[in-house]
Amino acid sequence: MCGIIGYIGEKNCVPILINGLKRLEYRGYDSAGIGIIANGNSEIVKNKGKVSLLEHKMKDLQLYANLGIGHTRWATHGIPNEINAHPHSNLSNTLFLIHNGIIENYRVIKKELENQGYHFKSDTDSEVLVHLIDRFLTLGFDLCKSVQLALNEVVGTYGIAVIYKDEPDKIIAARKGSPLVVGLGNNENFIASDVSAILAHTKQVVYLDDGELAVISKDNFIVKNISDIEIEKEVHEISTTLEEIDKGGYSHFMLKEIMEQPESVRNSMRGRLLPEDGTAKLGGISEVVDRLVNSKRIIITACGTSWHAALVGEYMIENFAQIPTEIEYASEFRYRNPIINKDDTVLVISQSGETADTLAAMREAKSRGALVLGICNVVGSTIARESMAGVYIHAGPEIGVASTKAFTAQLVVLSLITLLIARRKNLSMAEGKKIVEALNSLPDKITDILKLNDRIEQLAEKFKDANNFLYLGRGYQFPVALEGALKLKEISYIHAEGYPAAEMKHGPIALIDENMPVVFIAPKDSAYDKVVSNIEEVRARGGRLIAIASENDNDIDRLVDDTIKIPDTVEMLRPILTSIPLQLLAYHIAVKKELNVDQPRNLAKSVTVE
Numbered sequence: 317m318c319g320i321i322g323y324i325g326e327k328n329c330v331p332i333l334i335n336g337l338k339r340l341e342y343r344g345y346d347s348a349g350i351g352i353i354a355n356g357n358s359e360i361v362k363n364k365g366k367v368s369l370l371e372h373k374m375k376d377l378q379l380y381a382n383l384g385i386g387h388t389r390w391a392t393h394g395i396p397n398e399i400n401a402h403p404h405s406n407l408s409n410t411l412f413l414i415h416n417g418i419i420e421n422y423r424v425i426k427k428e429l430e431n432q433g434y435h436f437k438s439d440t441d442s443e444v445l446v447h448l449i450d451r452f453l454t455l456g457f458d459l460c461k462s463v464q465l466a467l468n469e470v471v472g473t474y475g476i477a478v479i480y481k482d483e484p485d486k487i488i489a490a491r492k493g494s495p496l497v498v499g500l501g502n503n504e505n506f507i508a509s510d511v512s513a514i515l516a517h518t519k520q521v522v523y524l525d526d527g528e529l530a531v532i533s534k535d536n537f538i539v540k541n542i543s544d545i546e547i548e549k550e551v552h553e554i555s556t557t558l559e560e561i562d563k564g565g566y567s568h569f570m571l572k573e574i575m576e577q578p579e580s581v582r583n584s585m586r587g588r589l590l591p592e593d594g595t596a597k598l599g600g601i602s603e604v605v606d607r608l609v610n611s612k613r614i615i616i617t618a619c620g621t622s623w624h625a626a627l628v629g630e631y632m633i634e635n636f637a638q639i640p641t642e643i644e645y646a647s648e649f650r651y652r653n654p655i656i657n658k659d660d661t662v663l664v665i666s667q668s669g670e671t672a673d674t675l676a677a678m679r680e681a682k683s684r685g686a687l688v689l690g691i692c693n694v695v696g697s698t699i700a701r702e703s704m705a706g707v708y709i710h711a712g713p714e715i716g717v718a719s720t721k722a723f724t725a726q727l728v729v730l731s732l733i734t735l736l737i738a739r740r741k742n743l744s745m746a747e748g749k750k751i752v753e754a755l756n757s758l759p760d761k762i763t764d765i766l767k768l769n770d771r772i773e774q775l776a777e778k779f780k781d782a783n784n785f786l787y788l789g790r791g792y793q794f795p796v797a798l799e800g801a802l803k804l805k806e807i808s809y810i811h812a813e814g815y816p817a818a819e820m821k822h823g824p825i826a827l828i829d830e831n832m833p834v835v836f837i838a839p840k841d842s843a844y845d846k847v848v849s850n851i852e853e854v855r856a857r858g859g860r861l862i863a864i865a866s867e868n869d870n871d872i873d874r875l876v877d878d879t880i881k882i883p884d885t886v887e888m889l890r891p892i893l894t895s896i897p898l899q900l901l902a903y904h905i906a907v908k909k910e911l912n913v914d915q916p917r918n919l920a921k922s923v924t925v926e
C-alpha cells in the first residue's frame with residue numbers, strides 16, 4: 317500500500333527520496349510524488365505510474381534540497397492520476413503533506429473548509445488534512461500544534477509526514493493505524509513507512525506507536541502523545557541487510573524468495589528444536605506457555621495466504637495437541653461479536669504484521685481477555701509489538717507481493733507450536749522425535765523440489781493459456797489447494813479455485829471439460845485412496861490432470877497427464893513441501909504471460925486499510 321519517505325539533513329534529498337520510493341515499490345502503488353523545500357522555494361513533482369518516470373522528471377528539473385518528502389500512492393479515494401497523487405499542498409503551495417490511511421469523515425470536513433473558502437484540487441480524502449492544518453496555521457499556531465489540532469478533528473487512520481516552507485527545519489510525522497518509523501543518522505534523520513526505504517542510510521530506528529507525533533529535525537527528534545506529553549522512545553538496531561532486500565541476480569523477488577526456502581525454513585526453526593526431548597522451545601512465548609497449553613480453545617485469525625497457513629495449523633493442532641481450533645478471517649472476526657473467553661488463545665498470523673483487519677481482530681481479542689500471540693515476519697511490526705507474546709517466523713524480508721517463503725515459514729512455526737503443546741499433553745517422546753527429525757530434513761527436501769524448476773517451467777508453457785484452473789486436495793492438502801489457486805490468480809490473473817477434492821462433485825464438477833486443468837495435490841497420505849477416486853472422476857469427464865505426488869508413487873502416472881513427484885515427509889509437514897511446486901507453477905505461468913510478477917495489478921504487499 318502507500319509508501320512514505322521523508323528526509324531532513326545536509327545532503328540533497330532528491331536521490332535519497334527517489335531511491336527510498338524505489339525500495340517501497342514492492343508495496344504496490346499507482347502514482348508517485350515528491351515535495352521539497354529549499355532556500356525559500358517549495359516544489360511538488362508527481363505523476364501517475366512508476367517511480368522511474370518521477371526520477372526522469374526530477375533529473376530534468378535538476379532540483380536540490382535538504383528537506384523533502386516522497387510518496388507512492390495506492391488509490392482508495394479518487395482514480396490514480398497526477399492530481400490525486402501525493403504530496404498535497406495548501407493553496408499557497410507552502411505546506412506539503414503525504415498520507416497513508418483513510419480519513420473517514422473527510423466529506424464533512426471538506427464541506428466546512430469549502431464554506432470557508434478552501435478550494436480542493438483532488439478527489440482524495442487526504443487533501444482535507446493539508447487544508448485543515450493550513451487553517452490552524454493561518455490562525456497563528458505553529459506547524460506542530462496545527463498538525464495536532466487538525467488530527468484531533470479527523471476520524472480514520474493515518475500515517476502522515478508534513479513539511480512547511482516557513483518552518484524548514486523540521487518534518488512533522490504522526491501515526492494512527494498506518495506504520496511509521498523514524499530513522500536516525502548523523503546530521504540527518506528520516507521518516508518512512510517501512511525500514512526498507514531507509515536501510516541504505518541507517519540501521520537505527522524508532523517505531524512510532526498509534527497516537528504519537530514526531531518532530532524531526534536534522535540532529536534531533538521528539539516524540540509526543542496526543543496530550544502533547546513527550547514520550548521516551550527506545551532506539552532499535554535493525555538486523556536486515558541491503559543484500560536481503562535486493563534481487564540477488566534473480567529476475568524477480570518472487571523467484572528469489574521461492575529459491576530461498578531451504579534457508580528460510582531452516583531459519584524459522586533454528587535454535588528452536590530439542591531433538592533429545594522430541595520437542596520445541598519458543599523463547600518468545602515461554603512466559604505464557606502454560607496458559608497456551610491449558611487453553612480450552614485456540615482461534616487463529618489472519619488474511620490471505622496467512623489465513624491458509626492458519627487452516628493448516630487447525631489440522632496440526634487438532635490432530636496432535638487436541639485443542640479445539642477455529643480459523644477466522646480477520647475481516648469477519650472483528651465485526652461479528654465473536655465469543656471469546658479468558659481461557660481461549662488467539663493466534664494472530666501476519667507476514668507484514670501491519671494488515672489492518674488482522675491488527676483490528678487482534679485488538680478485539682485482546683480487549684476480551686484472551687491470550688493473544690502474534691506470528692509475524694517483520695520484526696518490530698505493529699502486531700509483533702502489540703501482541704502479548706509471539707514467535708517470529710524469521711523468513712527474512714519478503715518483497716514479492718505474492719507470499720511464498722513466509723507461508724512455508726509460518727507452517728514451520730505452527731508445527732513447532734503444535735509440537736510444544738502436544739508434547740506437554742499426550743504426544744510420546746518417540747513421536748515427537750520423529751517430527752523433529754522430519755523438520756530437520758525439510759531444507760534438503762526443499763532443495764530437491766527446487767531442482768524440478770525446469771520441469772515445472774515446461775508445465776507452465778503447456779498450461780499458460782488456460783482461462784481457469786481447479787486445485788483440489790484433501791485433509792492437510794486442502795489449504796494447499798487454496799494457496800496454489802491464490803498464487804496463480806494473484807500474479808497470472810487466471811481464474812483459479814481451490815476446493816476440498818471431495819466437494820468437487822457438489823458443484824465444480826460441472827465446470828470440467830477438456831479445457832480445464834485440474835491440479836490434484838495427491839501425496840501418499842491417509843486421504844490418498846480417496847483422492848485417487850476424485851482423480852478418476854475428473855478423468856472420466858476429460859479434464860486435463862496434473863498431480864503433485866510422492867516420489868515413490870508409481871501408480872499415479874497412469875491416471876494423470878502430468879506429475880510432479882516430490883520427496884515425502886510426515887503428514888503434518890507435507891504442506892510445506894507440496895506448496896512449493898505450486899508457487900513455481902504460478903510464477904512461470906505469470907512470467908510466460910509477461911506479467912509484472914512482483915507487483916501484480918491492484919495488489920499491495922501490506923494491506924493497511926480495511
Ligand code: AGP
Pocket residue numbers: 619620621622665666667668669670671674717718719720806919920921922923
Ligand atoms: C499473499 O500472496 C497475498 N499477497 C495476501 O493474501 C497476504 O497474504 C494477505 O494480505 C495477508 O498479509 P499479511 O500476512 O502481511 O497479514
